[in-house]
Amino acid sequence: MTTTLQFSKGQGTGNDFVLFADPDGEVDLDPVTIRALTDRRFGVGGDGVIRAVATRAMPGGAVEYVGADHGTEWFMDYHNADGSLAEMCGNGVRVFARFLTERGLVTLAEGEPLRVGTRAGVRVVERSPDGFRVDLGAWRLEDGEPTVRARELHAARPGLPLSVGNPHVVVALASDDELDALDLTYVPVLDPAPADGANVEFVVPSDPLVVDGVGRIRMRVHERGSGETLSCGTGAAAAALATRHWAGSAAPSSWLVEVPGGVVGVTMVPGDDGEHVTLSGPAELVFSGALGL
Structure with missing residues (x-):
């Protein structure tokens, strides 16, 4: 059975991604599919793939990543171009915020924080004069x-x-x-x-x-x-x-x-x-x- 994937291509200073919404976590992203999507000659092309999943649809509600932070509605499921999982991506989470807002999946007023779940924990994004700013957490x-x-x-x-x-x-x-x-x-x-x-x-x-x-x-x-x-x-x-x-x-x-x-x-x-x-x-x-x- 063929599934039609509605996607967007996004970039932050040339760091580019294939993004798509999968609120209920229904799309099975295997490494072969990811490599096909990110191929710059035979696919869309990108440094990685970002799947927007409702946190509730992640296994265990993604509790190991977001803990008891119930304000984290969306999870950024990020994969490198070779199909491997990554903890998170700094430019990717900013592009993810752009994707969610422009697709009407969230409303983000000036100065309002958007909490995004990642495999490195919750990251907080807000609008900035040049685009979006993200707190990458403690280093x-x-x-x-x-x-x-x-x-x-x-x-x-x-x-x-x-x-x-x-x-x-x-x-x-x-x-x-x-x-x-x-x-x-x-x-x-x-x-x-x-x-x-x-x-x-x-x-x-x-x-x-x-x-x-x-x-x-x-x-x-x-x-x-x-x-x-x-x-x-x-x-x-x-x-x-x-x-x-x-x-x-x-x-x-x-x-x-x-x-x-x-x-x-x-x-x-x-x-x-x-x-x-x-x-x-x-x-x-x-x-x-x-x-x-």
Whole structure:
């Protein structure tokens, strides 16, 4: 039996996704179908697939992810382009908010929070002047001192491991030329290799690093399960956090991160469970269509 999938294509600074609504959790998303949807030549194309499921329709009501937070109506079921599950996606959750509001699935007034369930827990999204802002939650430095090898990077470099709800390793480079020369069609090699993999960000600070109290960096990223992408929201947050860590206590808490697909804003703010990090930037729906599955 053929199922017609009504989908939208969305993007946030070039980080693109196939999105569709499945309130009752009736669509079986297997890795083969996901890879077909995200194929840029034979499918819609995207860095991942986002299924909008009513939290009540998730197994166990998604209680392990949203707990007793009954205000979380929608769950963002996110899959990488290779079909693997991911904890969450910073740009993806902002595009998800755009999808829910433009499809009339939620109403979101200026300043009103939208609570979204993810496998990393509840994330709170609100409208911002440039699109949508999401609180990515408390972040943390991880243990270990991994080294990173990448194609056209002529020696292994130290990486800083940290979590923004999903795993990252951030590498500082010396110049724009070094950043531009990287060939990220090859997967960077981490030593030791994390059991569940990690997103790897390569960062160059701007000169000057801080302008009008705002830090500025450039970044490229290889995403676990998707390859190099034009942007990675949690990766931008990780890159800003790592740069502030390296720069020391006088470094600012607001950052602009330039990625190949544009610019996103990252801000560190106090939280009850530790310091949180927020991500803001554009989030747009590009087109909609229908596919037979």
